[in-house]
Amino acid sequence: MSFVKGQSGNVKGRPKQTEQQKDEKEQFIKLLKESTIKSLESIIYIAKDRLSKDRFNACKYLIDKAYGVETAFLLDGSEEAGPLVIEVVRRTKDPDMETETEEDWE
Template sequence: MPYVKGQSGNPKGRPKLTEEQKSQKEQFKQLLKSSTVDALQSIIQIANDRYNKDCLNACRYIIDKAYGTNTAFLVDGMEETTPIVIEVVPHGKQDDDEEWEQEWNDAPDEDLEEEE
């Protein structure tokens, strides 16, 4: 059946629920809501167990639900938000390699002097 412009692809929409289905859906929602506190306590227990492999996921889940998924936190004393810049320098000419090698060889071996 080809698409017809201006006509819905699902003209009847979602089928209506029967009374039994409505009742089951309502019972399901009530059961979910009644177990929410227990579930949260279990997640908190996992988050507090540093040896549990799911500790990080539990912590992330709690933070996401409490503050949202795109929230940035600043740790106390770390208010400085200047970015760390890493500069990538292309490898130089052969002459630069020789100079670096000479500097490396001329550097004093402090670790060897301490051992003696």
């Protein structure tokens, strides 16, 4: 059967919900809305907990919900904000010393 413009592929359409299914869906949505604030507070608590293994996921969830999933980075509002550059510098006791010794690691 080929595609016919203006005709649904599902002739019978979506099955109608029973009254019980409608009531259950309404109760479910009401329950979700009542627990939204507590859930958000819990996610924020996890995001602030430095020792939580789920901290990254909680932070990512909050950022995704606040700014959208496609947000690659956040700017501080200034239009001339450049990229953040992190410089890795070898730390030695003597600035003239180019190589580390075993003492540096003790």
